[in-house]
Amino acid sequence: MGLFGSKAPPLVGIDISSTAVKLLQLSQSGGRYRVEHYAVEPLPPNAVVEKNIVEVEAVGEAIKRAVVRSGTRLKHAAAAVAGSAVITKVIPMPGNLDEDELEDQIQLEASQYIPYPIEEVSLDFEVLGPVQGNPDMVNVLLAASRTENVEVRQSALELGGLTARVMDVEAFAMENAFALIADQLAVPRDAIVALVDVGATMTTLNVLRAQRSIYTREQVFGGKQLTDEVMRRYGLSYEEAGLAKRQGGLPESYEIEVLEPFKEAMVQQVSRLLQFFYAGSEFNRVDQIVLAGGCASIPGIAEMVEEQLGVPTIIANPLATMSLGPRVQAHALAQDAPALMIACGLALRSFD
Structure with a gap:
């Protein structure tokens, strides 16, 4: 399973922060998004410390409670590792390689950029586009995280009854959700x-x-x-x-x-x-x-x-233009919306 993932069944976004598990499920029709299910479930103190999961069972239990409270029926989830746990680098690569050749080449090159033994790392990459002024080369975004960071999140999701289909990076999830609020900016x-x-x-x-x-x-x-x-x-x-x-x-x-x-x-x-x-x-x-x-x-x-x-300063509300499903309480959602940026970015991975 890559850090970026590919087209798959609909996903529920699960943001595991230091104090809560945030769950968000979106649907899309006619270009508009709708909030189908959401829940914010508090975590016991110190179950997650500065974005590192310390007590995986406690996090799994909170995910399970969030699933029940939200009413979602989805079994596949998108989660994210924190920025501090991820190394990202943009590296130029020959543009004439196919996906498999590119993957082999990146495996070879990655060890230069990553300060951990390569066998302890989960890698993924995304082709960003041609290198400016050099059409024969492409820029490739390399993302790497220690495998344990990814595995502990997968385990917590499994304990909560979900399967991790996408493991994203929090900063990328934020960027994904930012597209929704860009239109609100002056x-x-x-x-x-x-x-x-x-x-x-x-x-x-x-x-x-x-x-x-x-x-x-x-x-x-x-x-x-x-x-x-x-x-x-x-x-x-x-x-x-x-x-x-x-x-x-x-x-x-x-x-x-x-x-x-x-x-x-x-x-x-x-x-x-x-x-x-x-x-x-x-x-x-x-x-x-x-x-x-x-x-x-x-x-x-x-x-x-x-x-x-x-x-000029505004409060983020990535859900401002979305309609709400029957299970969603508008008042509670409005209060939680600024805290749902990462969950929203992850839930959007359903529509890639």
């Missing part, structure tokens, strides 16, 4: 857009130019810091704090003393990530910021980022 299609996904423990910057990813970077920061502070300050359990964050019911001091400083910290993280990008590229600005992930749902955060960084 910038030209070739603009430079910073997609910032602020999850529970990790924040990922994905910079896209003309809708293709040109830079990614991860750093440890996320909503768990806010949850921890709520636990500490108000003497709540992890579950209670998470619930209170979403549903309210905290003392008035929460907004000013806890939430505001967290929002300030989040703006600083976005700013820092952009500084890394500017320092490592020829660019010194982005045209638009798109906030995704669970923390994007914090009221007023987009306005704060826009005001302090001087860049």
Whole structure:
């Protein structure tokens, strides 16, 4: 099974993050997508640490619960490995090779690019197109991940009653979902857009130019810091704090003393990530910021980022133009939508 996969039965997208399993199933008719089934199922603390699955049984159980709760009947899934676990390289190759010859050649070349023993690695490749100024050569995107990263995800899906048909890369899944929100942006299609996904423990910057990813970077920061502070300050359990964050019911001091400083910290993280990008590229600005992930749902955060960084900022909603199946609750989905970018990108693999 390759990292990119080929035409196959319809797939359910499964995003395994540090705090939850997110399941999304889409259908398509007449060029429009429809959300058929979805579920977000929380994971026990430390079952997944910084995108590494530590307790595969706990993750499998959560996938099983998500399948039941969502009502999906599909048995094939698309999942993804995190960017930090994947090496991607664009390498030029002779354009006259057929698929098998190309595969053999890449196996030979790959060892130069990959710092692990080649027998411990899952490889896949995709031909991007001719090399500029050299029509006899093609650019090939090589993606490699340690086999254990892929296998532990396959095992978790199997425990949850699903078969992994596609193993993608989170950044590519994001890019896939980004195509859905590109039309909501007030910038030209070739603009430079910073997609910032602020999850529970990790924040990922994905910079896209003309809708293709040109830079990614991860750093440890996320909503768990806010949850921890709520636990500490108000003497709540992890579950209670998470619930209170979403549903309210905290003392008035929460907004000013806890939430505001967290929002300030989040703006600083976005700013820092952009500084890394500017320092490592020829660019010194982005045209638009798109906030995704669970923390994007914090009221007023987009306005704060826009005001302090001087860049137009919106909240990602990859499902904005989709119709909803009878099993889907519109209100819950709207709240979860910014956190469903990866799940959405994976669910879209059904229509490749």
